[in-house]
Amino acid sequence: MRQIPEQTDYGFIHGHTKAPDVAAHAKDPRAKRAVIEALAVAELVRAFGLCERLAREN
Known part of the structure; x- marks a missing residue:
């Protein structure tokens, strides 16, 4: 998984990983x-x- 930049003004972040797909190919829900x-x-x-880091900074 790629690191998310340490920026806090995003309204939404989408992450994608293939791990669930690999598990699904094993036919085991x-x-x-x-x-x-x-x-x-x-x-x-x-x-x-x-959140803890931001609270400490403010």
């Missing part, structure tokens, strides 16, 4: 769900860290 959940958790952790 549980594997695809697990990949999507892992990506969502990772993004929430990153976003929370960004």
Whole structure:
């Protein structure tokens, strides 16, 4: 996954990864769900860290 620039004035950011597609080709919907959940958790952790950093700066 490519890094998002540390700029905070974006209204929306779209990210794409092929990991769910790879899991889907295995014909295992549980594997695809697990990949999507892992990506969502990772993004929430990153976003929370960004929010904490912004709070410290202000």
